[in-house]
Amino acid sequence: MFAALSLLRQGHAISPETIEGIAACDETRNMFQQLLSELKYGYLFPPQYATPEPLARSTLVSWLTHPNEWECAPDEIELMGVVDEDVFVYQFRTNEGHWSSRDGWVAGIGGRATFSDFHAADSASAEEHARRMLGLSEG
Secondary structure, three states: OHHHHHHHHOOOOOOHHHHHHHHHOOOOHHHHHHHHHHOOOHHHOOHHHOOHHHHHHHHHHHHHHOOOOOOOOOOEEEEEEEEOOOEEEEEEEOOOOOHHHHHOOEEEEEEOOOEOOOOEHHHOOHHHHHHHHHHHHHO
């Protein structure tokens, strides 16, 4: 991502495939969109990744990579459901080798709020997870 942005700053073109690959990555999507906009190249950002769901997913993955949380992106992440049009509920997990793998699939939210209390994904519906986590993160 940073190499591509550096090339743009220097007036070089980057391939649509490169742009697509960076935008497709949950860890870089939101930062890439922001930096492209700051450089006045926001029009290059693929529209399919500029919708609320992929942006919420990227926010949750960024939150998980923070040192106070998992310090890494999940190995798998799947949308469980959407609550109130702006809260996206995901289930995610890491592979064996990371300390969090012992928890299996856990739930988290992205969108209006980004949070996870790391409850088992199959312990509640998407709406129940969202309501519980919104209560914890907003109360």
